[in-house]
Amino acid sequence: KNTIYSYLEYLNDSMILYQLRKFSRSYKEVYQSIPKMYFVDNGFLLIQGIKDIGRFMEGVVFVDLLRKGFKINRDLFYYKKNEHEVDFLIRGGTEVKQLIQVTYASGKDEIEKREFKSLIKASNEFG
Template sequence: RESWPRKVYACDTGLTRLFRRGEEVGRLMENVVFLELLRRTNENPLWDIYYYRDQRQREVDFVIKEGPRVTQLIQVTFASTPDELDKRELDSLVKASEVLGCTNLVVITWDLEDEVVHDGRRIVATPLWRWLLKPRAGKV
C-alpha cells in the first residue's frame, strides 16, 4: 500500500519570518516551489503533489503524479556550485527514482545550472528563478 505523508507549507512566505529566527533560505525556497507547484496544479487538475520518504528516512521534497504515474521528482536545495550539492539529497533522489519508476529528476538550486550524473541517473540542476519562469505548457 502506498503511503504519501503530508508536509505543511505557508501560503505567504513572509509569515514564516514571524515564527522563525535567522536565515533559512533553503526552507523558504522549498516553500516557494510548493506554492508554484500548487498554482500549476490549478492548470492541470490531474497533477498531485506529494513527497517521498523511505524507511531509512531518505526524503525527496516533491513527487509529482499525473493520475497514477509519477512524472517528476524534485529536490530543492540552497546550492550555488556542484560541490554544494548534498550527496545525501542526490542519493535520496536516485533511490526514489528507482522505487517510483521516474527518470525526470530535478534539483532546484539557488543559482546553479548544471546536469549531473549520480549513480547512473541524470539529474538536472536548475536555478529557482529559471524554474519559476519556465513555460507551463503541459509540464510541471
C-alpha cells in the same frame, strides 16, 4: 490535541497553510502520514524567526506547483522512505511523473550527496 487540529484546519481552509502528505500507493497510509506544512507566504516563516533559505526556496517551489494547477494530496505529494526524502513527487494518474528536490547551494560542489541519493533511490523505485 483537538484544538491544534482545529487551528490547522482553519489555516488550511483560509489557504494560509497547506498540509502536503507523503506519497504512498495506499490511501490509508497517505492519510495516516505526518504532513509537511507549507505557508503560502514565506513572511509567516520570518515572523516565527525561521531564516532557513532552503526552506524558503522549498516554499516558493510549492506555491509555484500550486499555481501550475497541481492538486495537493491528489497529484502532488512528498516522498519519504527510511532516511531518504524527496521534496515533491508529482503523480499523473497512477504513474509517478516527476520528482523534485529543492536545495540551496552557492555551487554544484556544495550539494550534499544525500540530496542526490534520495532522488536516485526514488527514481529507481518508480522507474
